[in-house]
Amino acid sequence: MDFEVLGAVTIRADGRSFAVGEPRQQQILAVLLLEAGRTVGLDTLVTRVWGESPPKQARRSLQAHITRVRRVLEQADPGSTWLARDSGGYRLDIRPEQVDVFRFRNAVRDEAADRTALAEALGLWRGEPLAGLSGEWAERTRRTLSQEHEAAVVAWAAAEIRAGQAAATVIRLTELVEEHPLHEGAAAVLMRALYALGRTADALAVHERIRRALRDELGVDPGPELAAVYEAVLRHDLPSGERAVPAQLPAAVTGFTGRTGEIAELDRLADRAGEEPVIVCLTGTAGAGKTATVVQWGHRVRDRFPDGQLYLDLRGYAPEKPVSPGDALGALLTALLPGGAEVPLGVTERAARFRTELDGRRMLLVLDNAASVDQVRMLLPGTGSCAVVVTSRDALTGLVALHGAHRVTLDQLPLADAVTLLGLLVGQRVDAEPEAATSLAERCVRLPLTLRLAAELAVSRPAVPLSRLAAELRAAQRTLDVLSGGDDQRAAIRAVFSWSLRQLSDQAVDAFAALGHHPAPTFDVHALAALAGQPLATAHTLLTVLVRAHLVQPAGVDRYLMHDLLKAYATEAGDVDERSALDRVYAYYLATIAAAMDLLYPGEAHRRPKVLAPGSPVPGFPGAEEAREWLDAELATMPALAAHAATRGRPESAVALSRLLFRYLDGRDETVAIRIHDHARAAAHAIGDRGGEATALHSLGGVHLQAGRAAAAVAHLSAAAALFKEIGDVSSQGRAVAAVGMVEERAGRYRPAIDHYTRALALFRHDTDPVAQAHVLTRLGTVEARIGHAAAVTNLEHAMALHERAGHHFGLAWAKLGLAEVALARDHLSDALALHNEAVELFRSIGHLGSEAWCVDGLGRTHTRRGHPDRAAEHHRRALDLFVAHGDRDGETWALNGLGEACRARGDVDSARLNHTTALDLAVRTGAREQAARAHHGLARVAADTGDLPAAHRHYDSATTIYRDLTLSTDLIRKELAELG
Known part of the structure; x- marks a missing residue:
């Protein structure tokens, strides 16, 4: 019985509900339930039911009650003796877990409670606690329970926000904040949820409402927690739930076998997380x-790390350059920071x-293939x-000695596990030839890769037969032993590799x-065709063969990678002219x-630089969309190529990549x-390519x-202009001077911007x-319009x-x-x-969302002027989202000011004030002085509207x-001041 x-005070038994009776009976039962298993004295019962001044007949x-x-208890559970009387009073002989309030409290007080447990606890609430009951005790208890519920x-x-489910929280949090407008904790979490959903302006509006409520009703400012969230939202420095729960672990391998002891040790060490820093060095041979x-273990324990799992291949032993700490x-940080955060x-x-x-967050960080x-x-x-968890072939002694890391070493698989793995992969032949399987496992050095x-x-x-395969491998290993001068593990591994290759054409x-010479970690079939000259x-056929032979593994849709050990071996496996292969790729x-x-x-x-016709096939692009998709897919490859x-030794290619990709x-x-x-820039400087260096500085x-x-922009652009002038490239010098003009324009210094644009022309x-x-004329005309x-x-x-003539x-x-800005000004x-709409469509057709944002912002200002503030606000919010996503801080100030103007036009002065304050x-912080003035102007109008002269x-x-x-x-301001008096 529960x-x-x-x-409402209710008894449930065998799926049925039993009404307790009139309010006095409910209140008596409620008092006894909240003291489950403890005796409640008669005087206490009377006071809690009738108050401090009970009637004489209480x-x-x-x-009677x-x-x-x-009787109700006996009806729910015939023959029971739940309600007992002793010398001190009455008690209910029940366990606390039979009462919903105790189940709720146990769930929310459990330090390990996750979002599912908390959701189940909240599901126990069925309206107002002690519904229908009155009196001082009922009100006090209801207030306490409501605070626990909040x-x-x-x-x-x-x-939920940490788990990336911010959208599920907004309605409930909004209701809570509206019901309790001074609840700072609820407001802070609601701000986090809205920010996670990209609703930055709405998040700031929540802060403004509670700030005003606290000031008006209590005469105080928001506390440290709420103030910190507000500052973080302004700086785009708040972890966004939608983006801040990365799940980057690669897929687990099929047929994983053994390592039970090592995994148990990882479990034991991970249990310490939260109490002390946990760093594990998982070391072992290639x-x-x-x-x-670590991936197998990470997937198994991911629930221990609800804030996410980060994975990064440091490529410490790959033929290409290892990943630098900065990269x-x-x-x-790209995985952790919200869109638009720098x-x-x-x-x-x-x-x-x-x-x-990472501070205070429960996350798993896997740093794979560290070199040092x-x-x-x-x-x-x-x-x-x-x-x-750091994996490495190195012992990483310094990490253990200086940072308190724990070392877990992976050696060869135990023989039984090695044979088991063969059995999983090969099938019944292993059971049929156990001795040959054992010999084969030993010849493979009992390493998972070679097995x-x-x-x-x-x-x-x-x-x-497996016995014949084992004999072939033994013969290959003997040959390599002689060539390498010793029977070591490396020779055995190379024997397996060479044996694998002998089965291929x-x-x-x-x-x-x-493929061993490929400059980047991943590749597609076209890259293989270029490298192999096929x-x-x-190339498609060869790639299928290599994947089937486990010499290459899939790494996404139509993309592949190679284990670094295999990649290193590949460079010595065939007669490949490295320079020719790299020339082709x-x-x-390019x-x-x-x-x-x-x-x-x-x-x-x-x-863009002219490039040579390639000697290998290239993808066919039916249109701009397919071209953009290919560039997007290869974006992660480009820095490795550069x-x-x-x-x-290919500095010219590094310079060409930058010049091709700048737009x-x-x-x-x-x-x-x-x-x-x-x-x-570095490559051009090294070979004395002054033009290439200047172009890279311009792009930076x-x-x-x-x-x-x-x-930083002016420093790089000025250096570029000086270099262009030095080498006599007047046109490029003009572009660099015009770019400095753009810096002036964004700061609102329009006349200096015009001077730079005029010099450039x-x-x-x-x-x-x-x-x-045409580019400079566009900027010049736009500034002149303003x-x-x-x-x-x-x-x-x-x-x-x-x-138009240039297409x-x-x-x-x-x-x-x-021209749209001119029309708006007139x-x-x-x-x-x-x-504005025509410009939007053009930018959308080439996928340049960062530029599209400016058109959308212009549409918002146009709709405000046309008297459609609701539509204007929608456009400004869309523009703000795009600006944030593309890191355009100047654009953000425009969109925020536009949103403030739209909000004021529809009578929402609180939101207008908030958006102008954020824009200011x-x-x-970014030096956009004209937008700072626009924000002050907007705040002045809002203050005048509210009578704050x-x-x-x-x-x-x-x-x-x-x-x-x-x-x-300042004509408009003078006019408004005159009207204000």
Whole structure:
């Protein structure tokens, strides 16, 4: 029998509910239930049921009510004696777990309670606790239980957000915050949930409402927790539940066998997480299955790490260059940070941010294939809540001695486990020939990698006895022993590899050998065709053979990789001309990138370097969408290609990669862009290619400009301009000068921007590049439109004509956007709407969402002017999401100010104030002074609307000062001040 008080007081038995009776009886039963198993004195019972001043007949009434309660209990459970009387009073002889409130409390107090347990606990609530009961005791108890319920909702929501299920929490949290407008804990978690869903403005609105409520009702400011969440949202520095629960572990291998002792030791060590820092060095020889073991274990214990599992292959023993600590931190932070959050540029800053992101979170971090302690030292968390497993062939002594790591060593498999693995992979033949299977396992050095290769050979030759296969392997090993001068494990491993290759055709062996020279960790069939110098159909066949032989493994859709041990062996396995193979593969990548870019950005083809026709097949791109998809799929490969080219004697290819990709990388992952352009800069400098160095500096400046780092942008762009001038490349000098103009434009310094654009056009006067001129004319016309210059339309129409003749849709869209701004400034709202929409479609057709965001923001401002603030707010929110996703901090200030103006237009002054305040904070931090003035102007209007005239005048004064400093008009402000009086 169970009892409920988290709702109406109810008895349940055998699936039936039993009404307790009138309120006094319910209250008596509730008092006894909440003291389950303990005697409640008569005076206490009377006071809790009738209050501090009970009627004279209270004790007699109590006896009658007790009798009725006992009857109900007997009806629910005939023959029972639940209700007992002793000398002190009455008690219910029940266990606490029979009462819903005790089950609820046990669940939420369990430190190990996860979101499922918390959800089940909340499911015990069936409305208002002690529903229908009144009196001081009932009200006090109801208030206590409600507070416990609120705390449980907050804890459950926090767990859901950590698990990436923020959307499931918003309704419940919103109801809680509306019911309890001063509940800071609930507001903080609701802000986290909204931020996780990309609803930054709504998250900030929650903060503004509770801030005002606390100030108005209590005269206090928000506490530290809520203030910290607010600051983190403003900085885009809050872990986003939708993105902050990475699950990066690779798929577990099939037929995993053994390692029970090592896995048990990993379990034991992981149990310490939360109490002390846990770092495990999983060491062992190549091919021992270190990765397979940690991945197998990680999947089994992933529930212990509800905040996510990070995995990174450091490629410490791969033929290509190992991953640097800086690049590793960049990859890890990309997985942890919300969209739009900046990854710091410096290695030290990245390490600090990484430790901050992991602080207090229960995560598993697998650092696979580490080469040395130095490679992983900066990747270690600073919190004891995480478990770190580092796999390496090195003993990593420094990690043990200096960082307290625990070493778990993987040796050869025990013989029984090795034979078992063969049995799983080969089948009944192992049982039929146990001695031969044992011999085969020994000849494979009892290593999982070599056992799997041997098993594949056995499966491919079903008629050959295992004893014969073991003899063949023994003969191969003897040969290698003689050649290597000793019977060591390495010779045995190489024997298995060589034996595997002997079962392949010469063509397949050559393909395997060629893959050993691939510069990047993953590849597709076209890359194999280039490396091997084979037709595409042949490459498909060869790849199938290599996958079937377990010499190559799938790594995603149509992508593959090779175990680093096999990759190292591959370089000595066949007669491959490495230089020719690399010539072909770089020619393939450069030609394919050029073809893709020509489809996406045809008007800039003249600015990209000419590439040689490849000697191998390239993908056919029916259109721009397919070209973009290929570039997206290969994006992770590009930095490895650039690094290999820059450091392995192909600097020209590193420079060409940067120059080919500069427009595609615009607005994408800035860490990838910086790596590619920086490799190009270093490579060009090393070979004295001043033009290439200047171009890379120009591209780096563009990345910093996009991220709102004005000083870094100007430094790189100015250095580029100086180099271009030095080598006499006037046109490129003009582009660099124009880019500095963009820095001025984004800061709201429009007249200095016009000066730079005018200088750039002067440098272009003898240039035959119409697109470069058109770009600068577009920026010049757009700036002129903002300050009311009559030449704006002429310059923009000239730019549009140049872009149209060149077939440059990207530039054409920007010119249309500039003309839309002119139409908006002149109050030609229909034209502004049409031009913004045309620009949106052009940017969308080439997949340039970062530029599309500016059009969407313009649509929002247009709809505000047309008197459609709700539609305007939708566009500004969409623009804000796009700006955040692409790291465009300047764009964020525009969208936030636009959203503030739309909110004010529809009468929502609280949201207007919040958005302008957020825009002001961001604009001040990024140096966007014109947008800071716009935010002050918006805040002045809001203050005037609410009658706060001192605040209105303060913000009007600030806006006026900035506008005057920027030499922009203050006529509108003077008019509004006159109306304000």
